[in-house]
Amino acid sequence: MTLDVLYFAWVRERIGLPRERIETEAATVSALVEELIAREDRYAAAFADLSALRVAVDQDLTDFGASLSGAREVAFFPPMTGG
Amino acid sequence: MAVRVQKAPFDLGAEIAAFSTGLAATGAIVTFTGVVRDEDGRLERMEIEHYPGMTERALAAIEDEARRRWSLTDALVIHRHGTLRPGDHIMMVATAARHRAAAFEAAEFLMDYLKSRAPFWKKEYGADGAAWVAAKDEDENALTRW
Known part of the structure; x- marks a missing residue:
């Protein structure tokens, strides 16, 4: 499947781009993260501590165990600081 | 009801x-x-990043929840992104209800939720360099009272 993967705040800075399109067969967010980490050091650096990250699938906040079945967009970012 | x-x-x-x-x-x-606070003169500016699309959805969901819980007659959330400087208005919420307790509580609920559940991130620039603002445990804990 084709996924749009988005990065925000320091995750975007560490990976060095705001979004990319990825071909993957990952069934879950965790599996996608494993694929990304295996790619390059900058991904490994960004995903070193998953407890410091949040994830949204198709713009809904979820967790790393979430299924990617039917998903079109996955976003990774640090805890939000609005207000 | 509106989110901007x-x-x-x-x-x-x-x-x-x-x-x-x-x-x-x-x-x-x-x-x-x-x-925007000047942090005792140390803050020069702040850059607020957000997730277009998800931001509006998250704010609308939070506003819907507030409307449902407190039977609000109206609510408004405005949140800015981009460059902001000390003294600038970052965001506002407004709530309207039949009685003040509901209006105050709903406004606090909106504030608590949009701090931790709306996809905004702040980066501060100033005398000490640049740094992403870290989320505070107290902001996350504030959600437990609702």
């Missing part, structure tokens, strides 16, 4: 005047405005 995410400044007085017009069934309007 914008780069441009908003006119606080005009927003409150517009919000409070035509609310004959409402006995109470509460507004809150978030202002």
Whole structure:
């Protein structure tokens, strides 16, 4: 499947781009993260501590165990600081 | 009910005047405005990043929840992104209800939720360099009271 993967705040800075399109067969967010980490050091650096990250699938906040079945967009970012 | 995410400044007085017009069934309007602190002169500016699309969805969901819980007659959330400087208005919420307790509580609920559940991130630039603002445990803990 084709996924749009988005990065925000320091995750975007560490990976060095705001979004990319990825071909993957990952069934879950965790599996996608494993694929990304295996790619390059900058991904490994960004995903070193998953407890410091949040994830949204198709713009809904979820967790790393979430299924990617039917998903079109996955976003990774640090805890939000609005207000 | 409205949610607005914008780069441009908003006119606080005009927003409150517009919000409070035509609310004959409402006995109470509460507004809150978030202002950029200068952090004792150390902050030069702040860059607010957000997730277009998800931001509007998240804010609308939070607003719907507030409306449902407190039977609000109206609510408004405006949140800015981009470059902001000390003294600038970052965001505002307004709530309208029949009685003030509901209006105050709903405004606090909106604030607590949009701090931790709306996809905004702040980066501060100043005398100490640049740094992403870290989320505070107390902000996450604030959600448990609702």
